[in-house]
Amino acid sequence: MTNLSLAAAFADTVLWVYIALLMLGGLVGYLKAKSKLSLIASAAFAVALALCSLDVIQPDWVADLLLVALLVVFSLRLAKTKKLMPAGLMVALTLVTLILRHLPG
Numbered sequence: 001m002t003n004l005s006l007a008a009a010f011a012d013t014v015l016w017v018y019i020a021l022l023m024l025g026g027l028v029g030y031l032k033a034k035s036k037l038s039l040i041a042s043a044a045f046a047v048a049l050a051l052c053s054l055d056v057i058q059p060d061w062v063a064d065l066l067l068v069a070l071l072v073v074f075s076l077r078l079a080k081t082k083k084l085m086p087a088g089l090m091v092a093l094t095l096v097t098l099i100l101r102h103l104p105g
Contacts, residue, residue, distance in 0.1 A: 011101040015053050015063065018097040019046045022070075025086055045070060067098050 026042025029035045045066060052063035071094045078087035 007103060010103075012053055014097055014100045015049060018067075018093060019049050019053070021093060022046045022049070022090075025090060029086070064098065064101070067094055067101075070094050071098070 022042050023046045026039045026046075029038030029042070048057065048066055049063055051057040052060070052066070057063075071091065074087050074090040074094060078091055081087055
């Protein structure tokens with residue numbers, strides 16, 4: 001396996017882990033706060049990111065655009081609540097996902 005294909009596989013794995021955490025966060029938001037919006041929004045973004053990962057939605061920058069949109073949402077939420085959980089954690093995870101997706105292979 002070449003370095004380029006290893007980097008692509010790693011970027012794909014990172015995105016799938018992020019998708020799982022995004023869905024888990026939406027589910028927790030629903031269970032703890034009865035927030036249907038949290039569940040619906042996380043599911044919608046998770047499905048869109050999954051479709052990007054599966055190359056159903058192309059080009060690759062669409063996933064980055066979705067991640068940037070989530071970064072803005074989580075950053076605004078963090079600024080409003082000043083709470084590390086869950087907004088601060090999701091800001092950090094989103095940044096890490098964006099960065100790791102673009103490491104040179």
